Amino acid sequence: MIQTPYLLFLGDAPDQLAAKVAQGIQDWRPDNVVGQLRLEGCKADVGAPDMTLEAAKAAGAKTLVIGVANRGGVISQKWKSVLLDALAMGYDLASGLHNLLRDEADLVEAARKHGRALHDVRVPGVEFPIANGVKRTGKRCLAVGTDCSVGKMYTALAMDKEMRARQMPATFRPTGQTGILVTGGGIPLDAVIADFMAGSVEWLTPDNDPDHWDLIEGQGSLFHVSYSGVTMALIHGGQPDALILSHEPTRDHMRGLPGYDLPSLEALRDLSLQLARVANPDVKVVGISVNTKDLSEDDALAYLADTEARMGLPTVDPFRQGAGRLVDALAAL
Amino acid sequence: MIQTPYLLFLGDAPDQLAAKVAQGIQDWRPDNVVGQLRLEGCKADVGAPDMTLEAAKAAGAKTLVIGVANRGGVISQKWKSVLLDALAMGYDLASGLHNLLRDEADLVEAARKHGRALHDVRVPGVEFPIANGVKRTGKRCLAVGTDCSVGKMYTALAMDKEMRARQMPATFRPTGQTGILVTGGGIPLDAVIADFMAGSVEWLTPDNDPDHWDLIEGQGSLFHVSYSGVTMALIHGGQPDALILSHEPTRDHMRGLPGYDLPSLEALRDLSLQLARVANPDVKVVGISVNTKDLSEDDALAYLADTEARMGLPTVDPFRQGAGRLVDALAAL
Numbered sequence: 001m002i003q004t005p006y007l008l009f010l011g012d013a014p015d016q017l018a019a020k021v022a023q024g025i026q027d028w029r030p031d032n033v034v035g036q037l038r039l040e041g042c043k044a045d046v047g048a049p050d051m052t053l054e055a056a057k058a059a060g061a062k063t064l065v066i067g068v069a070n071r072g073g074v075i076s077q078k079w080k081s082v083l084l085d086a087l088a089m090g091y092d093l094a095s096g097l098h099n100l101l102r103d104e105a106d107l108v109e110a111a112r113k114h115g116r117a118l119h120d121v122r123v124p125g126v127e128f129p130i131a132n133g134v135k136r137t138g139k140r141c142l143a144v145g146t147d148c149s150v151g152k153m154y155t156a157l158a159m160d161k162e163m164r165a166r167q168m169p170a171t172f173r174p175t176g177q178t179g180i181l182v183t184g185g186g187i188p189l190d191a192v193i194a195d196f197m198a199g200s201v202e203w204l205t206p207d208n209d210p211d212h213w214d215l216i217e218g219q220g221s222l223f224h225v226s227y228s229g230v231t232m233a234l235i236h237g238g239q240p241d242a243l244i245l246s247h248e249p250t251r252d253h254m255r256g257l258p259g260y261d262l263p264s265l266e267a268l269r270d271l272s273l274q275l276a277r278v279a280n281p282d283v284k285v286v287g288i289s290v291n292t293k294d295l296s297e298d299d300a301l302a303y304l305a306d307t308e309a310r311m312g313l314p315t316v317d318p319f320r321q322g323a324g325r326l327v328d329a330l331a332a333l
Numbered sequence: 334m335i336q337t338p339y340l341l342f343l344g345d346a347p348d349q350l351a352a353k354v355a356q357g358i359q360d361w362r363p364d365n366v367v368g369q370l371r372l373e374g375c376k377a378d379v380g381a382p383d384m385t386l387e388a389a390k391a392a393g394a395k396t397l398v399i400g401v402a403n404r405g406g407v408i409s410q411k412w413k414s415v416l417l418d419a420l421a422m423g424y425d426l427a428s429g430l431h432n433l434l435r436d437e438a439d440l441v442e443a444a445r446k447h448g449r450a451l452h453d454v455r456v457p458g459v460e461f462p463i464a465n466g467v468k469r470t471g472k473r474c475l476a477v478g479t480d481c482s483v484g485k486m487y488t489a490l491a492m493d494k495e496m497r498a499r500q501m502p503a504t505f506r507p508t509g510q511t512g513i514l515v516t517g518g519g520i521p522l523d524a525v526i527a528d529f530m531a532g533s534v535e536w537l538t539p540d541n542d543p544d545h546w547d548l549i550e551g552q553g554s555l556f557h558v559s560y561s562g563v564t565m566a567l568i569h570g571g572q573p574d575a576l577i578l579s580h581e582p583t584r585d586h587m588r589g590l591p592g593y594d595l596p597s598l599e600a601l602r603d604l605s606l607q608l609a610r611v612a613n614p615d616v617k618v619v620g621i622s623v624n625t626k627d628l629s630e631d632d633a634l635a636y637l638a639d640t641e642a643r644m645g646l647p648t649v650d651p652f653r654q655g656a657g658r659l660v661d662a663l664a665a666l
Contacts, residue, residue: 063378131559133590195523197562208515211644225612226464227568229530236558260611274604278593279558 002094002119002184003062007086009078012039013185014067019044021096021178022067028157034061038077045069053086063119065181066095073098075107083107086118094119096177121180122188123225124200131237133279138208138229141330142240143218143289144272146262148227148255150220150248151318153179158323159244159330160215166288166327167213174203175234179217189219190232197230201237213330214238218246222271223253223263232275233309239279242330243272243314248291249303265311286329288315335427335452335517336395337365340419342594344365344412352377354429354511355400356441357384361490362514372411376642377401386419396452398466398514399428406431408440416440427452429510454513455521457533464531464570466612471541474552474663475573476622479595481560482623483581484651485551485585486512492577494549499660502545505539508567512550517573522552522563530563533568546663547571549660551579555604556596557587565608572612575663576605578646581624582636598644619662629657 008022026046028064035051038044046067048200053061064086069268075083075097083093088109095101101118102108105309109297119125130196142150156172157179174186187200205214216238226289231253245268254260263271269285276283288293288311292300308315315323346418349356359379368384369376379400384392397419403409408416408430416426420443428434435441444451452458452517463595474492476574487506490512503510507519512653520533536549538547549571553560578601585591596604602618609616621644625633633650641648 133558133587135595190528190529193523194525194527194563194566195529195560198559201435205594222608223611225466225569226531227528228569228608228611229562229564230527232555232565233527233562236561255465260466271607275555276560278556278561 002091002181003092004009004184005034005061006063006065007051007053007056007061007091008032008036008040008045008046008067009064009079009082010036010038011066011068011076012041013044016044019046019068021069022046022065024175024178025065025067025182026192028161032184034059037064037082037084039284041043053082053089053091053167053185055147057089057091061091063092063094063104066097067181068324069097075099075101075104080106084110087111087114090114090116092117092119093106094121096181098122098272121177124188124192126203128192128200128203129194130195136202136205136207136226136239137213139241140214140216141242141244142216142234142236142238143244143246144231144235144268145221145246146223146265146268147221147248147251150246152246153242153287155289155318155323155326156215156217157182157244159326162323162327163213165322168327169209169332171214173216175201175204175213175217175219186217189234194229197233198237201234205238214296216240222275223261223268225257230317235276236249236279240276240283241280242284242286242333243276243287244326245269245285246291247288250294252318265307267309284333285313286333287326288313289326290315290317335514335642336425337517338394338397339365339369339398340384340386340389340424341379341400342397342407342415343369343371343375343377343379343625345374345398346377347427349377353595354397354402355379355513356399357511358398358515361494365517367392367447369490370397371417372415374659378431383460386415390422390424394424396447397428399430401427402430406612407435410438413439413533417443420444420447423447423449425450425452427454427514429454429514430619431455432458437643454510455524457521459536461525461533461536463528465537468545469538469547469572469611470539471545471547472536472573472574473547473549474575474577475567475571476579477564477568477601478551478554478579479556479598479601480554480581480584481557483579484622484642485579488579488622488651489548489550490515491651492561492659495656496546501664502542504545504547506547506549508534508537508550508552519550522567527562531570532616534567538571556601557607558590558593560601563633568609569604569612573609573612575617576609576666577618577659578602578605578618578621579624580621583627598640602644604649617666618646618661619666621646622629622659623648623650625653636663
């Protein structure tokens with residue numbers, strides 16, 4: 001686990017989008033954030049108080065999180081002196097960059113000298129078991145998509161937020177880098193060795209109270225030939241009781257795969273249920289989450305209403321409308 | 334690629350089963366074998382000529398293959414002097430053991446000193462790409478199983494042997510350790526990082542002549558919750574034109590998963606086709622391969638006949654009957 005609270009390092013982010021990891025942390029777990037640290041020329045602002053390393057340390061920050069992505073995912077030399085100062089002051093560092101903290105000799109040496117931890121959340125930190133398929137107590141919800149990058153993480157985080165507000169027992173279970181940084185723990189599933197994928201998902205979602213929900217972050221798509229094996233491991237390792245179908249209605253082909261059509265929501269429903277029943281015969285599809293960011297308000301509402309009528313399932317865009325109706329569907333199970 | 338031909342090292346194998354990797358190489362690629370090397374007390378014999386390191390070297394052997402598995406997959410100290418002598422004499426070493434050659438300091442040092450290679454076939458030796466889903470030329474056949482360990486590798490190797498005998502252009506494409514040692518190359522799919530699984534299968538089965546068949550070694554099962562993600566990557570990365578259904582009829586639950594029933598051949602056929610069509614809409618199921626080793630001859634023949642009548646597909650045990658009818662089915666496509 002990464003120690004919270006965080007100071008969010010935005011570096012010299014050239015625009016707001018470059019700081020989307022920091023923004024995600026600030027949006028979903030403001031309690032994990034003490035402030036933001038911006039270098040000269042930084043064009044991003046996630047809305048947290050600007051702080052120096054010293055001020056944030058005094059306010060209780062434990063970890064400096066690199067919440068900005070460079071082109072190529074490298075650790076900029078401009079950042080190095082801040083990172084080294086942070087280690088000397090007693091901060092741990094956490095990063096989801098492709099360029100690992102542990103591959104930078106000066107950071108490794110400083111972390112060793114000051115007894116601090118370097119968290120590279122792209123790399124699994126645990127030796128996961130092979131999945132054993134044993135039925136676990138507690139309940140689990142997984143979003144599955146017609147394609148990659150259709151809003152599965154957003155859906156799970158929005159449901160988690162709503163369930164916390166209702167004081168329903170729930171835990172968001174991250175399976176990707178951003179999610180891990182948001183909460184401080186999880187599994188970087190796309191970096192796990194093939195034989196241990198499903199086992200890592202079992203490890204992430206252990207036995208729990210009967211009325212507790214794990215909200216498992218989805219990855220990939222059963223219909224995306226590059227990543228379908230990862231999705232399969234989530235379905236069989238996660239043993240979901242509830243599935244949410246996720247979709248983005250404006251794509252003309254699968255992400256990164258010209259010539260591959262998106263499946264219908266019906267095809268996604270039928271295939272996901274069939275596969276999920278292998279691990280949990282009682283699994284149900286409980287709702288649909290649509291990312292309508294590229295539709296006007298009118299078109300979005302019309303699309304949601306049409307889909308709801310066609311599929312007979314509560315259908316929402318959690319960004320426009322919140323995840324309340326999806327949580328209602330979980331609560332009704 | 335591992336250099337052939339091999340000298341097969343059987344060490345102090347306590348019984349014949351302990352030398353099954355060596356036996357597989359001798360059975361399927363006798364042309365790759367110069368001889369076998371057995372230590373005092375060895376209880377296995379794969380039927381190759383007994384040879385010293387010197388004699389096998391003179392006969393052209395390039396690589397000493399550890400064809401024996403110890404309990405725990407460790408490299409025995411009893412073996413070390415032979416392995417070190419082999420490196421000094423100019424042999425490469427190859428092993429599928431869990432205990433890696435590269436983790437033994439004395440072997441690493443000797444290999445460096447003598448300019449020899451250490452092949453740990455459990456570990457991927459290539460940085461694989463992410464799958465791009467682009468349709469490739471040539472044809473591909475994949476065996477999919479109702480469960481793990483039902484004879485998928487055996488089926489592919491038996492088809493490969495039959496196609497070679499008929500001078501049909503075909504290549505066995507190994508995806509596991511034994512297969513890699515048999516042929517000298519392949520991918521250890523269960524050890525590939527999740528994001529690159531399907532890409533490694535694309536890499537293994539590149540563009541080829543229009544009438545050439547890749548016979549891809551299957552892994553896991555879509556219905557086995559521990560390994561289904563690996564199977565999925567084979568189906569989507571392999572883009573098979575032909576599927577063979579593989580089954581072992583005497584199991585009362587999925588291997589290692591008490592309480593999990595085996596699927597029917599009909600369920601395997603329908604699910605495999607549905608998933609394979611995502612990558613190749615023209616895929617067909619062409620035959621059924623049944624491992625009848627635990628049935629009497631009469632029971633086996635009756636089971637095969639019943640299954641063939643029920644499924645309407647050529648149904649054979651390639652061990653009892655050869656793979657001729659499965660190859661006929663490929664040829665007829």
